Amino acid sequence: MSEKDFYRETFESLVPSVPAQNESFKEQIAEVLYDFLQLQHLYDSAIEVVKTYLTIIDNEFSVKFQRNPIHNIESRLKSPQSIIGKLQKKGLPITTESARMNLLDMAGIRVTCYYISDIYRIVDMLTSRDDFTIIKQKDYIKNPKPSGYRSYHIIVSVPVYLSTHKTYAPVEIQVRTIAMDFWASLEHQLKYKPSAAITAEISEELRQCAERIAETDIQMQNIFNKISDLD
Ligand code: GTP
Numbered sequence: 001m002s003e004k005d006f007y008r009e010t011f012e013s014l015v016p017s018v019p020a021q022n023e024s025f026k027e028q029i030a031e032v033l034y035d036f037l038q039l040q041h042l043y044d045s046a047i048e049v050v051k052t053y054l055t056i057i058d059n060e061f062s063v064k065f066q067r068n069p070i071h072n073i074e075s076r077l078k079s080p081q082s083i084i085g086k087l088q089k090k091g092l093p094i095t096t097e098s099a100r101m102n103l104l105d106m107a108g109i110r111v112t113c114y115y116i117s118d119i120y121r122i123v124d125m126l127t128s129r130d131d132f133t134i135i136k137q138k139d140y141i142k143n144p145k146p147s148g149y150r151s152y153h154i155i156v157s158v159p160v161y162l163s164t165h166k167t168y169a170p171v172e173i174q175v176r177t178i179a180m181d182f183w184a185s186l187e188h189q190l191k192y193k194p195s196a197a198i199t200a201e202i203s204e205e206l207r208q209c210a211e212r213i214a215e216t217d218i219q220m221q222n223i224f225n226k227i228s229d230l231d
């Protein structure tokens, strides 16, 4: 059975109320489902390509310098709901083609490092690969957001080798320290609490917390540098 027939039959069993004679509608649904699953597979594979490379770098550091620069790697594929929501918000067509053309953050990876210097090392390695194309790069560490948010963001287009051909997909990579992640996670939670009333005063307080955390990050980096100099 072809994949499209499979989705057509799946749809028929899920929505039996659609009249059997409405063949073209079923055909259309099968096509949309198939396209979407292909898209998800592509972006999921792109995430794997980047994650594998990051793991290789991390292990190489471990061999060369007896320490790992990466504390944690998380990844996510944007849900169909958020994809549709974002396309709607931007007033763009709701199709897989439109998602592919317009949304650069469907595949997301968050890399948490120990020290600020580790972030720049990781970014350097990601941007120096000649088969990765940088689409967008933003240093929110040197230029924090007005909220106080800090992280290094890169969107890279990476090659994915499928069974019949090579293709490319963009991956958004956020690189930050454990301290930056601590602030971003809590601030995100607070902002999206159902009862959240983020007044100007609270925003200012959150920004001040980000400043203090950033100072601590710099202090920890200095301690690390001093200790490393002793080696
Ligand atoms: P999006 O439409 O949200 O993707 O914005 P953008 O394309 O302008 O990208 P930007 O670099 O501003 O931010 C993308 C992502 O960074 C968000 O989805 C969040 O994960 C994170 N981010 C950006 N600003 C903040 C912030 O103030 N607080 C927190 N907690 N996260 C942030």
Ligand code: MG
Binding pocket: 105
């Ligand atoms: Mg986003």
